[in-house]
Amino acid sequence: MAKARVEKAPQLSLPDDFQVITPFFHKYDVTDEDGRYLHWAQLKWRVPKADAESIWKTVKFKRMSQYKVLSLKSEDEQPFVYCTPHSMEAKLYQLVKIAGGNVGAISDTVATDNLQSKFLVSSLIMEEAITSAQLEGASTTREVAKKMLEEEREPVDEDERMILNNYLLLRFAERNKKEKLTLDLILEFHRIATMGTTENGVVPGEFRQDDDIYIEDGDGNIAHQPPSYDLIDERLKILCDFANKDHTGLKGCDFIHPIIKAIILHFMVGYEHPFRDGNGRTARALFYWFMLKSEYTLFKFVSISKLLREKPKDYGMSFMYTEKDSNDLTYFIYFQLDIIFNAFEDLKTYLGNKTNEFKKIAEILEKTTWGNKLTFIQKDLLKKAVKEPGRVFSAKEVSNAYSISSNTARSYLSKLAELKLFFATKDGKTVMYIAPSDLLSKLNAGKA
Incomplete structure (x- = not known):
């Protein structure tokens, strides 16, 4: 397999290159005029060819003067660095x-605060769990996977197992957000992510025991060879120390923005690649864990995996630009910030659609005799039933979807059957509730 190529940038040599960069010093900065942090491979095509090297060295000099040096190092003992240009600070401010804020603030409507507390938590964590598994190659359809999670059905194959594992992983990350990062916690993240799977000879909860592993770029070339397996314990302990260290900027300590710190943790798990398989899932779980630890609670609702899945080549290139330019993490940070922004835009669209669907049913119900007798969840169940006539609901599924007790779910469904809005039937000892095909016309007529 060929080694992926990213052209090596011209090296800046000081003080010899001062004479070369002086003519361009006032015209070029760490980013271009559009705020983009370009690698040499991107910049050289956007500037006059005869001056490209001198312009690059000017940009590099300005970046080096802004670098923040981390305690984390590559295998050759070179520290990882990053800087925060104006365009990055602007993105962080917006994020x-x-x-x-709360969910209502994202979708510009107060109504969705109900959606946040009663519906979105489990539903959107399920969405991220499914997409994260699809990013790793799982082929189960979203509908089948969602139903499995809602009904707590046992997985029938490895693809479904991966999806269930991801769901449990995200819930585990949320429950352990107050814990310090340790090797044991990283191993537990990985164990949950990979239990019951056999991909690439993975052993759940155990570090790899050889160096027969590499990371491919989008074209099947070798993009990265991780550090040796016998360094994993030592290097991940340093990563844990970094994660646990106070970077609030208070009392004289260094400041690292929590979002940037979470992105760095994500990168480093990918860089170290400590497991035979499941590194991506573990890295993303660690990212969510640190965001929730830093009290950015809305991150539990966004799916970064969906967007990473759409841009695998850009994701790989952001890793390679970092490695091929003096361990400059700024490329990867910019890429991830854009992914997060787009994830919140997707969340806004999702919330808008959910709110509009709910409002339509709520408006219809207001004109009926049962409008003021139904809870938010019962109205939302009717919304789903109208969209999918013949759909079967169970107490267990409703309990999981809305994070309520089985008894409460059962009473809500039983009431809908009593009002003749659902049909009740038995499957063995389990009572199932079916959405009638004429439900919408019943609701519009105002009587069951």
Whole structure:
């Protein structure tokens, strides 16, 4: 297999190159005029060819003067660095405004706060669990996977097992958000992510025991060879120390923005690649864990896996640009910030659609005799039933979907059957509730 190629950038040599960069010093900066942080491979085509090297060295000099040096190092003992240009600070400011609020603030409507507390938590965690598994190659359809999670059905194959594992992994990350990062916690993240799977000879909850592993780029070439397996314990302990260290900027310590720190943790698991398989899932879980730890609660609702799945080549290139340019993490940070932004845009669209669907049913129900007798969840169940006539609901599924007790779910469904809005039938000892095909006309008529 060929080694992936990213052209090596011209090296800046000081003080010799001062004379070369002086003519361009006032015209070029760390980013271009559009705020883009370009690698040499991207920049050289956008500037006059005769001056490309000198312009690159000018840009590199300005970046080096802004670098923040981390305690994390590559295998050759070179520290990882990053800088925060104006365009990155602007992105972080916008993200903090979005992610620090509530769901209602995202979709510009107060109504969705009900959706947040009663529906979205489990539903959107399920969405991310499914997409994360699809990113790793699982082929189960979204509908089948969602139903499996809602009904707590046992997985029938490895693809479904991966999806269930991801769901349990995200819930585990949320439950353990107050814990410090340790090797044991990383191993537990991985164990949950890979239990019951056999892909690439993975052993759940155990580090790899050889170096017969590499990361491919989007074209099947070798993009990265991780550090040796016998360094994994030592290097991940350093990563844990970094994760647990105070980077609030208070009392004289260094400041690293929590979103940037979470992105760095994501990158480093990919860089170290400590497991035979499941590194991506573990890295994304660690990202979510640190965001929730930092009290960015809305991150539990966004799916970064969906967007990573759509841009695998860009994801790989952001890793390679970092490695091929003095361990400069800024490329990867920019890429991830854009992914997060787009994820919140998707969340806004999703919430808008859900709210509009709910409002339509709520408006119809207001004109009926049962409008004021039904809870939010019962109305939402009717919304689903109208969209999917013949759909079968169970107490267990409703309990999981809305994070309520089985008894409460049963009473809600039983009431809908009593009002003749659902049909009740038995499957063995389990009572199932079916959405009638004429439900919408019943609702519009105002009587069951």
